[in-house]
Amino acid sequence: MDISGTPLRAVRAALFTAFVVTLSTASHVLLSRAPLPPATVGAVTAGVFATAYALAGRERGFGRIAALLIPLELAADTVFTTGQHACYGRAGGPLAGPLRAVGLDVLCEGRVGTPLARMTGDPGHTAALLAHASPAAAWLLLAAHVGVGLLAAAWLRRGERALAQLL
Template sequence: MTERPPLRTVRAGVFTSVCASVSVGGHSLSSGHGVPLGGLIVGSALVYAVAWAVTGRERGLGAIAGWMAWSQSALHLVYTTAQSAGGHHGSYDEALAAASGSGGMLAVHAAAGAVCAWWLRQGEAALFAYLRLVAVALLPLLALATVSPSPPRPRTTGSAAPPRGRETVLYLRHSLVLRGPPAFC
């Protein structure tokens, strides 16, 4: 099921807020230092851009977990770089070494990503189930709104039957038939 841009924007925003907030909390606790606001903004913008690009349709748990793993890794790198720019790790080279070699922090990011992916998949399934339910509930109403009663036909007297080979076809009142079989005279 595909969706319109307003709902797509909201879904990307939810994914970004869950991913960034869990990631910044875990990263700050693991490193012992807060993440600067600039790092949070850059990381959130990056994750939002990718999330908006991939939320065109409903995704399964595997796809969500994959994107969550990617986003957690990207946020880990952005947060570590932002912390090094803020003077918490010493130099930029030390920050990159810490970002690539900190197994405990990467494990925390991976665990947070797995939990968030499961949680987001539950929300995704509930949202699309609701949208399908609304579509099924509104379909009969839409069908009733588009069907209009045909105008009454004048009564004919006698045995005036339509010519053979012709069938009476009811068209919607707003349709225009431009082609058809040749008329039998």
């Protein structure tokens, strides 16, 4: 059985999407201490799946997986941050945000990751910390994203190799 067949291609893309979106969503909620709008998570999921399906034609090596995973993770983080600001405002309040102001609150209904956000403590502390963050904080955050992306790429590569050997 070939690893690039259509049924396996969809399964591989779905597993990659589940891994990337879960990792990105959980880490974003834990670091921002604020939940995510479901519409934003859905948009990221659809984008990651479409990209993964388009590129799942053959077995990939670590470099190619990392080259896809790290930019996807950074793009997901940017979309998540934009979605949070659009729905909840910069302060994270439930009624603020430009989408609510123009009546598009249906896109902001629900909150993905609320239990994780509650676990992290006071959201006001994070907002104050980010408002007075040094320029080094942005570089540390980027380094953390790249490090997590490289570890995830190594894990996904091992799974890709195991599937190829199994088939």
